[in-house]
Amino acid sequence: xxxxxxxxxxxxxxxxxxxxxxxxxxxxxxxxxxxxxxxxxxxxxxxxxxxxxxxxxxxxxxxxxxxxxxxxxxxxxxxxxxxxxxxxxxxxxxxxxxxxxxxxxxxxxxxxxxxxxxxxxxxxxx
Numbered sequence: 305x306x307x308x309x310x311x312x313x314x315x316x317x318x319x320x321x322x323x324x325x326x327x328x329x330x331x332x333x334x335x336x337x338x339x340x341x342x343x344x345x346x347x348x349x350x351x352x353x354x355x356x357x358x359x360x361x362x363x364x365x366x367x368x369x370x371x372x373x374x375x376x377x378x379x380x381x382x383x384x385x386x387x388x389x390x391x392x393x394x395x396x397x398x399x400x401x402x403x404x405x406x407x408x409x410x411x412x413x414x415x416x417x418x419x420x421x422x423x424x425x426x427x428x429x430x
Contacts, residue, residue, distance in 0.1 A: 308397035308405055310371040315393045317349060317362040319386055324363040327384050331367060336377045338411035341366040368397075370412055 314337075318324040321344070328340035346361035369377055371394075378392050397405075 305399045306402040306405055308400050311397040311400070311405060311408055312369050312371055312374065312394045313397055314365075314367040314369060314374070314377065315391060315395070316365040316367060316381055316385075317347070317391045318365065319360070319362060321363050323384075323386055324365055327381060328365055328367075330384055331369075331377060331380055334380065335411070335413040336373050336380060337367045337369045338408040339368045368408055370409065372415060373412060 316327065318327060321342075324342050328342055331337040332340055343364040343366075347364050348359065349362045350357065350359045352358075367377070374394055381390060381392055
């Protein structure tokens with residue numbers, strides 16, 4: 305087992321299976337996540353909302369990503385989500401199989417390494 309460092313699992317609950325699928329597909333396609341597990345059976349949630357106890361069936365996503373992508377991932381989940389206050393809880397991955405952690409790192413959007421000026425801008429004063 306290897307230390308996971310910056311790897312995270314993000315919990316997101318959704319109001320429908322369709323919404324869960326839409327969010328899962330979008331964040332993987334954008335490479336904000338390496339993998340998203342969707343629980344097909346709803347979880348039963350009990351929570352405090354607008355001064356009373358509520359209960360509902362929700363669909364849970366387990367999103368595997370890196371810490372550096374959490375802000376962008378949170379923004380995308382909020383954009384696609386139907387809830388006024390969607391759940392977004394990031395948990396550290398303490399340890400994992402080395403080959404899995406390497407796959408996770410290679411499957412998300414690569415880190416940018418310094419900004420490059422386009423040749424057009426660099427030569428604009430000619």
